[in-house]
Amino acid sequence: MVEWLIIGGGIHGSTMFTHLRKMLGVKASQIAWVDPAEEPLAVWKRCTSAVHMTDLRSPGVHHIDTTPFSFIHYAKENRHLFERAPFSGHYKHPSLEAFDMHADATLEDLNWRESWVQGNVVKLQRTSENGWFVLLNSKHGIHARQVILAIGASEAPNIPNFLKPDRASGCYHVFSQEMPSIPKLTGQVAVIGGGITGAQAALAASQGSAAHVTLASGKDLQIQRFDSDPGWLGPKYMKAFNKEKDTTVRRDILTKARHRGSMPRKFYQMLKQHIKDGRITLSEQRVTNASQTQSWQLELADGEALEADHLLLATGFQQKMPGKSWLQPLIDDCDLSTAPCGYPIVDSENLAWHQGLYVMGPLAELELGPVSRNIAGAQRAARRICASQPALVHAE
Ligand SMILES: Cc1cc2nc3c(=O)[nH]c(=O)nc-3n(C[C@H](O)[C@H](O)[C@H](O)COP(=O)(O)OP(=O)(O)OC[C@H]3O[C@@H](n4cnc5c(N)ncnc54)[C@H](O)[C@@H]3O)c2cc1C
Known part of the structure; x- marks a missing residue:
């Protein structure tokens, strides 16, 4: 014992x-x-x-x-x-x-x-x-x-329900054990996810061997220095949170307080530079479906399509x-x-x-x-x- x-x-x-x-x-x-x-x-x-x-x-x-x-x-x-x-x-x-x-x-x-x-x-x-x-x-x-x-x-990685990542298909969750080195990926790379992880993955691919990178962010890029307001580190916000006894309300507060899918300004600026240089394309549309023949075909919410050889999921947990x-x-x-x-x-x-x-x-x-x-x-x-x-x- x-x-x-x-x-x-x-x-x-x-x-x-x-x-x-x-x-x-x-x-x-x-x-x-x-x-x-x-x-x-x-x-x-x-x-x-x-x-x-x-x-x-x-x-x-x-x-x-x-x-x-x-x-x-x-x-x-x-x-x-x-x-x-x-x-x-x-x-x-x-x-x-x-x-x-x-x-x-x-x-x-x-x-x-x-x-x-x-x-x-x-x-x-x-x-x-x-x-x-x-x-x-x-x-x-x-x-x-x-x-x-x-x-x-x-x-428990978060995987869109229309995808099943595996090494053979070239689709990976970036935090999975199977994830190969991003800078070594060649051809067209698509990254799904518009937060700091998506930005880091897109930049790593763009600075590496990828011919081109598309970042499918699903929304506008959002800038936040931290992933929640520093007021949550002390009594500023915690006092009211502690007073709230209803756990459903607490859950709502938590969901709103977290800046999920955001990134510090530094990454935003680096992405903008890579986009300007034509090395990364940003698509703010949500990916709604995906299928694979030779390469990956991604369907976007506005009816447009994307093609990629490698699909990286930066979709969190x-x-x-x-x-x-x-x-x-x-x-x-x-x-x-x-x-x-x-x-x-x-x-x-x-x-x-x-x-x-x-x-x-x-x-x-x-x-x-x-x-x-x-x-x-x-x-x-x-x-x-x-x-x-x-x-x-x-x-x-
Ligand atoms: C890329 C990245 C960058 C981050 N950067 C920051 C940052 O700068 N600052 C910050 O404050 N936070 C950051 N975070 C958020 C957070 O701090 C980290 O995710 C942190 O690693 C979470 O630690 P953890 O111990 O909760 O989880 P984990 O690292 O997931 O560790 C949990 C461990 O428990 C093990 N485990 C689970 N179930 C069992 C079981 N049944 N039996 C035995 N073991 C089990 C798992 O295998 C794992 O090893 C970052 C997160 C990521 C992913």
Whole structure:
């Protein structure tokens, strides 16, 4: 039996791990940290490298460690290790290189390997001893006193219902494991999706070997510096959100507050330049259907058509509750509260869904607001969960 079990090794799971180790002084041997990958942050690294991301959209105080200036101090001390300046702009947006190096170094210092268990959780059960039992796809089982669900949304990419991505057809979701290197794609490339991911994918293809790129944005390009207003990071908007008790209203607020499908000005300007140079064509029409003969034929809402050799879906992740298939039996057995949208209703003090069962990321968004899925949300969740726990001895 371990004290803590974290399910999910992404940004959220990593942030929880650092907080358990440093804020509560939990030993690495008392944490089981489960994820299908060989090491932490695999999905984050795959997604960011797929679109050739160079800088984060969030500021430098958002990272996986416990103290706000940890990353900035690390960057100062290790400046010689980076290929370029670790931060840029007024908000000190970190370079991806520096962000990842800081995250890796922080986890390494905390001996993550001792906690890591490679596997996929297929079942979670309450035990008669008021603990938890987790079953992995390997049939291996783990008992834990407390469990944290940090499963993200990446297991469910959003795919238009008229498409079935696969390698043979040249149609890919950009965040899938099958996604080939975008700059190496040749011929006509079409990107579906008008947010930051669509922009990054279109630019990567245009700067690479593509003969031509079409960005099917489905709408006007929208400029937003962050993916929700910074007022959501503090009481400015969170006060009213917390006061609202109706979870359906909260869901509406969340949907409106997120700038889904937007991009920072920098990408907008780069796209405009590529469009002006004739390397990218922008179609603001929605793609309504697609078929493939030799190449892809895309039907647009205005009746026009597009042709492409490669089809890249920059359509994000599904909005439905992640982990539903294996969490539903637990929801039924323990009578866990859910909102009409299917997401957990949790204790606002400590993000507990049940005694000893905590949530982060998308699963905590009805409590933490629109930043819940982001790095700032991971910090907020980890602090709140830890603040409700008695501190143990100092970390090893
Ligand atoms: C390209 C990109 C750039 C982004 N840039 C920023 C940014 O600059 N700033 C910012 O704040 N946010 C950013 N985000 C948003 C957000 O911070 C990231 O998506 C972040 O990686 C989410 O972390 P996560 O841990 O919730 O999810 P994930 O990275 O998806 O990690 C969840 C992990 O849980 C595992 N898991 C799921 N189910 C199970 C199971 N049953 N058993 C075991 N493991 C399981 C998954 O395999 C995965 O490894 C960005 C997102 C993307 C895609």
